[in-house]
Amino acid sequence: MPADPPIRRIAHLDMDAFFASVELLRYPQLRGLPIVIGGGRRKVDEIIREKYSDRPLSEIPVEAFPLLKDYVGRGVITTATYPARQFGVGSAMGMMKAAKLAPDALVLPVDFDEVRKYSRQFKSIIREIAPVVEDRGVDEVYIDFTEVPGGQREGGRVLARLIQKAIQQQTGLTCSIGVAPNKLIAKMASEFNKPNGISIVYQDDVRTRIWPLPVRKINGIGPKAEVKLHKLHLLTVGDIAAQEREWLVDNFGKSYGAWMHDAAWGRDDRPVVTESEPVSMSRETTFDRDLHAVRDRAELGAIFTDLCRQVAGDLQRKGYVGKTIGIKLRYDDFRIATRDQTIDHFTDDPKTIRQVAGQCLKRVQLERRLRLLGVRVGKLEKAGAAVETAANEAPAPDGADTAEARPGTLDLF
DNA sequence: TCTGGGGTCCTGCCGCGT
DNA sequence: TCTGACGCGGCAGGACCC
Numbered sequence: 001m002p003a004d005p006p007i008r009r010i011a012h013l014d015m016d017a018f019f020a021s022v023e024l025l026r027y028p029q030l031r032g033l034p035i036v037i038g039g040g041r042r043k044v045d046e047i048i049r050e051k052y053s054d055r056p057l058s059e060i061p062v063e064a065f066p067l068l069k070d071y072v073g074r075g076v077i078t079t080a081t082y083p084a085r086q087f088g089v090g091s092a093m094g095m096m097k098a099a100k101l102a103p104d105a106l107v108l109p110v111d112f113d114e115v116r117k118y119s120r121q122f123k124s125i126i127r128e129i130a131p132v133v134e135d136r137g138v139d140e141v142y143i144d145f146t147e148v149p150g151g152q153r154e155g156g157r158v159l160a161r162l163i164q165k166a167i168q169q170q171t172g173l174t175c176s177i178g179v180a181p182n183k184l185i186a187k188m189a190s191e192f193n194k195p196n197g198i199s200i201v202y203q204d205d206v207r208t209r210i211w212p213l214p215v216r217k218i219n220g221i222g223p224k225a226e227v228k229l230h231k232l233h234l235l236t237v238g239d240i241a242a243q244e245r246e247w248l249v250d251n252f253g254k255s256y257g258a259w260m261h262d263a264a265w266g267r268d269d270r271p272v273v274t275e276s277e278p279v280s281m282s283r284e285t286t287f288d289r290d291l292h293a294v295r296d297r298a299e300l301g302a303i304f305t306d307l308c309r310q311v312a313g314d315l316q317r318k319g320y321v322g323k324t325i326g327i328k329l330r331y332d333d334f335r336i337a338t339r340d341q342t343i344d345h346f347t348d349d350p351k352t353i354r355q356v357a358g359q360c361l362k363r364v365q366l367e368r369r370l371r372l373l374g375v376r377v378g379k380l381e382k383a384g385a386a387v388e389t390a391a392n393e394a395p396a397p398d399g400a401d402t403a404e405a406r407p408g409t410l411d412l413f
Numbered sequence: 414t415c416t417g418g419g420g421t422c423c424t425g426c427c428g429c430g431t
Numbered sequence: 432t433c434t435g436a437c438g439c440g441g442c443a444g445g446a447c448c449c
Contacts, residue, residue: 074414076415137449223447420448422447426441
């Protein structure tokens with residue numbers, strides 16, 4: 001008797017309040033309290049640790065932790081614990097706005113080393129159970145359940161439960177999993193039962209479970225598209241699905257309109273991709289105060305050099321070289337300008353990066369004050385694979401001698 | 414007192430070679 | 432020699448995601 005071919009079952013796994021949960025492993029005394037994670041450069045917890053160096057982290061009194069209302073500076077929230085979310089604070093919210101909503105919430109900075117450690121750990125636990133895993137950042141993955149033993153049982157619920165349990169037992173962290181016929185629906189499904197939930201969705205459930213959702217729930221419809229859809233009186237996924245494909249193409253363009261139509265009908269055949277190469281690497285920083293290219297020239301120049309060094313360091317550490325070098329500025333009015341230049345050889349050399357990025361900087365207006373500066377290297381190749389030119393014999397980049405600073409532009413060197 | 418940092422992908426425009 | 436079509440790569444900006 002021939003067995004039925006397996007049905008495509010794709011899981012999306014999302015760690016619950018990952019950054020905050022990782023902190024709670026170290027500070028269990030904060031469990032159940034409203035906490036926001038984020039804020040950037042201020043190492044609040046280092047101050048605490050210094051003051052209480054004589055005791056283990058888990059015995060530092062709750063009163064010692066800083067409150068949101070005492071927070072000073074720029075930055076946004078990376079994540080918030082569920083008790084904090086009750087106050088209406090959430091990811092990407094400015095710290096100052098959050099302080100108004102939840103002044104007594106605790107605030108902790110992100111510990112990226114710790115987060116990366118747990119990220120590697122939970123992914124390796126998953127791979128031992130189901131090997132086809134696609135990385136989607138530190139706290140989420142797609143998993144192809146289709147061919148995994150047990151992956152078809154109860155539509156994927158049995159395997160999802162097994163993974164959830166293994167992660168919790170070995171790390172102490174919880175996650176939410178959605179299992180569906182494709183990545184698009186799985187992603188939405190993983191949000192249905194947060195935290196620590198499992199949702200199983202079949203293609204036939206699209207009408208009842210996906211169509212009632214607001215358009216913004218589709219991964220790929222952001223704030224801009226949402227506004228435009230609302231103007232056209234399309235509020236739910238079902239509203240989009242009810243439109244003719246051609247009408248969507250007329251209103252949103254050939255590619256995006258057609259994609260939107262497929263998405264609303266729950267159609268998505270993207271595979272789970274287990275390996276990918278980076279396209280670019282960048283470093284950027286927002287200053288504590290807005291800086292002016294003339295008045296703060298020395299400070300800006302030092303930051304610029306540092307960013308170039310950091311990008312070069314990242315490239316070297318990860319074994320990549322690139323040939324498109326670019327800069328990014330954010331002015332005090334939040335407008336963004338980017339410039340880049342492709343040179344004729346691959347590099348990971350900080351001096352070369354700084355030189356070419358410096359040329360790019362000459363091509364932008366530097367009259368307004370700046371709040372952010374970034375350096376990017378793109379068109380990457382594996383360091384071994386690319387034909388490398390030794391840094392000391394690198395030819396001058398195109399236009400290095402001829403590029404003239406336009407009026408209103410400045411040279412930071 | 415708004416609004417981080419690290420990415421990917423797409424689009425429109427322009428110059429260039431054929 | 433001129434003109435236009437076309438493909439392609441580089442560049443700038445924008446939308447989106449975690």
